[in-house]
Structure formats: C-alpha cells, structure tokens
Amino acid sequence: MSKKHRITSLLAILPLFIMLSACSQANEPASEQEQTPDAHQEASANEYVLTDALGNEVDIPTNPERIIASYLEDHLIALGVTPIAQWSIHDGEGVQNYLQDYLTGVEPIPFDLPFEAVTSFSPDLLIMSSAELVSEGKYEQYARIAPTYVVAEETNDNWRETLTQLGDVLNREEEATTVLEGYEAKALEGAEQLSSEIGTNSAAALWLTSNQFFIVSKNVSSGAVLYDDLGITIPATVEKVSESATGNWSAISLEELVELDADYLFLINSDSSDGSEMLDDPLWQNIPAVQQNQVYEFSSDTSWLYSGPIANEQIIDDVLSSLIDK
Template sequence: MNKGTKRRAAGSMAHADHKSRFLMGWMLALVLVLTACGAGAGTNGGNESATTPTDTPSNEAPQTAGAFPVTISHKKGEYTLNEKPKKIAVLDVKFLDQLLAIGEQPAGSVIAEGNTTFPEYLGDKPGDVQVLGTRDKPNLEAIVALDPDLILMTDFQEKEYERVSKIAPTIVLDFYEDWRDTLDTVAAITGKQAEAETVRKAYEDKIAGLKEKLSEKLGKETVALIRPRKEGIRVHGLEHRTGGILYEDLGLKMPALVQKIKDDTSVEISMEKVPEIGADHYFVLSDELFAAEAEALDSSSVWKSLDAVKNNRAYDVNSTLWIAYYGPLAINIIVDQASEALLGSN
C-alpha cells in the first residue's frame, strides 16, 4: 500500500470526524448555555469540559470552536491545553506558515538551513518572530531564552526531543503528515478552527478550478518533477509531498517512469537516463545547494536533446519553496506557479 495515499485518505477521514465532533460539541455547548441562562447560574459547579462555553453577550454566538481545555494527540502521546498558549515556539517553518495562514503568530521559529531570515514568500508576515536556529540545528539557548509555554516540532527532530521537551511542553507531529491534518492540529491549539476551515475551502475551490483548466489544456500530456543532485537526477513520484500536489490535487498526468515509483517518494537516475523519463513537461527543482548540478543538467547535450526542452516546456522552480515549507501559504504559491507555467506553455 502507498504510505502517502494512505496519509491523504486518512487525513480526509480524520477531518470529517473532526468536523463531526465539532458540531456535536457546538450543540452540547448551546444546551449548556441555554440551561445556564434558564437556571440563572454562571458556573458549571467546578466541572471542566472541553465544550464549556465562555460568557458572551446575548447577541453573539458562543465561541465553542476555540473552547479549552483541548487534548492534542501526537507522536509522544496526548497533551491537554487548558487555555490558548501565549508563547509558541515552532521547530519547522511549515508550522510558521500554518500559523500565519490562520492569523496567528508564534513567538519564535526556526529557519531553513543556509538562510539567515524567514522565507521571502512570507514577506513581512513574521513580524517580530524570533529566529530559533534552523530545522536541522535548533538553537536550544534561544528557545530557553524565549521561555515558550508550548513547543511544536516533528519527528524529523527526534534526536532533539529529550532536550527540547525539558524546556516546555512539546507536541511532536508526523513530518510527512498531510498539511490539512497539521492545519487541524494547529487550529485546535490556537482555537482557530473556523479560520482553518476557510483556508482549506479556499484551497479546495482553487484547485478544483485549476484542475479543470489544466485537463482541458494538457489533455494526455505528462509532467515530471525532477531535481539535479550530486547523487544523480532525482525524479519525484506521487508519494512525494509536492508530487501529491501536482498529480493528485492538480490532476496532472505522470509519465510511465514516474508511475512506477511505488514504494518510495522518488528514484535517482543518471544523466544518461533522463530521456527515459519521457515527460512532455518538466519542473526542475534547483537552489544554491545544488546550483552546480542544475547548471550541469541545463548545459548537457542529453537535456538539450529532449523535445520538452526544445519546445520551452521545462520550468525552473525554487526547490526550497517547492519542497521545504509545506504550509498552505507556500502550497498556494506552488499551485499558482505550476498552473501559470503549464497554462501559459506552448
């Protein structure tokens, strides 16, 4: 079975279950409010509940979507938040992206390896968010100085967990989980479920429209996502997170070689075997890390011999943006860039 496909299917089911629990919680909270009003009481007898409503004016709906306490299930067990965290430290840029997408801001965040500041695509949104080292090398001293009341990290940083978790309560999420599942968790932590649903729906509406346009324009033409590296040319498949965006969300067709990538997210091939990919369009991932390898591909006679290259159907894209961040803000840009390239192609 394909792990990535399982994750996306599980993510959809989990989200549906999440919405169902939310509706049940809302109805229970409404009953509690009406009961309290009828009895003239303003307390619940000291009993805590995840759906306990807050006092609101009579002309406002109870804010049950963001009610606390809330229990978060994660890779290390469960953690119950009795109130919204005031200082969140995030150890993956995708969490920064997720929080900003729903109108929240962490107190501190790591940055990508080799960078000195937050991703350019975020603009001035991070504001005064403090830099906490990089995803690969979190700055523990900076995290301690920040004094967060919650830390978000992934199992990619498993070796740091013991030290990090001594600083503050730490929630560990699956590095490869679907971004929609991460969004649900971040929304539960911050009480921004409604905002998260708005982000999700906007994305689903966007890709539905683009999927139809791309299908009409491309027909049976295929698309490949490749990355020149020191080890060879990496070809990404459906199980790769960005591959899932292209092939599942946008409905792009895979060439035969890509279809055969079943048990991993990608395969490595030599320069000489690049023609075997056989795609009608190529997205070429490149950045400063493998700039020399990208240049070698671009100048090779093998690459120049491809029909896609001759017909200007090879598109250079930034690998850091396309494969490193994986939050809704970055993913929307990926979708826009991919669609603009393909819909505007010859």
C-alpha cells in the same frame, strides 16, 4: 436547685453556646460553589488538556502568544498564527524563503532546536512535528521549558491532516476548515482549467542540486499537487520511481531522464548561482520536453520543495502561469 434558678442558669450560658456554634461554622469548609477559586483552578480556566501522538497529556494555553513550531510555520500562518521563531539551517542563513513576507521580524532558530536556543525565546507552547524531534529523552527537557505537543509519531506527509490537527491544538478549527475549503476550490478550478488547456499531457517536477537531479514522487510534496490536486497525467517514469521511493525526492540519472515521458518539466534549480552545468550536458538537451522548449524553471527560494496550504497554493499558481498564461 429550684426551677427558677435552672432557667436563670440556662439563660446565662445560652450566649456561650451561640458563640461556640458560630465559631464552629466559621471553621467548616465552604461548599464547592461557595469556595473562592485557588490558583490552580484559575490557571485551568486558561488552558485545556490534549493528548498528543505519544500519549502525553499536555496543558495547552488557551491563547498562546509565543509558539515555536519548527517546520510547521506554513500551517500556523495559514491559521492566522505567527510563531515566535522560525526553522532555519546554516546558522540562520537558510530559511523557508517563500514564507518570508509573512515572517518579517521573526528570528531564526536552529532546525534541531537546541535547549538553550528554545529557552532564550521564552515560549509558552512547543509544537513538534514528529517523535524524532523529542527522542532520546528530549521530550522531558522540552516539557520543562514549555508545554510540548507532538503532532505525529512519524513525519506526516498529509498536510491536510496536519493542518486539521493544529487547528484542534490551537482552538482554530473554523480557520482550518476555511483554509481547506479555499484550497480545494482553488485546486478544483485549476484542474478544470488545465484539463481544458493541456488535456492528458503529462508533467514532472525535477530538482537540480549539487550537479544531481532528483524527481518528485507522485503522492507527496509538489507531486501530490500536480497529480492528485490538479489531475495532471503521471509519466510512467514517475510511477516507476514512486514505487521504491524512500523520500519525497529520488535521485535520477541523466540517462534515465532521457527516457522521461513528460510533456512538461518543472525544474527547481538550486545550482543556478554555480552555472547549472548539468543543463549543458548533451543528454539533458536530448530530453523531449527540453527539445520542445517546455521546461519551466524555478529557484530553490520558491515553494516547490515544501508542502503546506501556502506552499501548495503557490505551486498551483506557478503551474497555471506556466501552462495556461504562457
């Protein structure tokens, strides 16, 4: 073939090579920067992964709108979050009454969180206070309903730690810091007022329910508010009970109460509707604080039986109004 014919042949097939090259490039995957995000990548922009107390990696929605966090409602409200359902007992009749101004229209859900009830609320995030709520294989079933985050292996009585952790989970760290700073300032001011007003006088919190008295331990629930936050002197009886306490409140007999060396008593009375007959007992009448008319009574609807930033601020208000504004 002559040189002229070879050049002519090459020119004839050149367009074919160009077309095949273009097709080959079109079939090659685009670079990572050029690829259009797929559904999974778009979803990951709306969530982040956190490891909970049980080691589960949980995909937390960036802006969850339908949260169930049974018995953690106090903390959520303090962070500016309203749950889609609220903790309840007795078929919804028993709720955390002190929170109801914040939970208007929020429907109750049974405290043990039946799967059917949880599903009916179509939650986009479940927050469990402890491992007990998800034991015996329940975690996997809850996780099928919605991302499920367990706060602690065991019930955590330190509400500050729980609030901080929930701030991390809900991407509200600044709100948690603000709440804690506000609480500490309120408690400090209250402690200074009480120190000036009552000095080293002591106080204790009692709960009367079903004709049985209970006394709060020194470092949990309202006991932590009285003694740790407000600096009120701890009675010897409370110190003794706290050594062997297995819960926030310990049963105590009237005979033991007569020996209670407390200048003031805060009485949470769950028996008020039934007559509170225990308060007519001569032994009760012989308690020094009762004789001095220094018993301050509150209903079980108040926050004294609970713990959290809102509950504890209300307890501080109750103490100050009782001992200072009396």
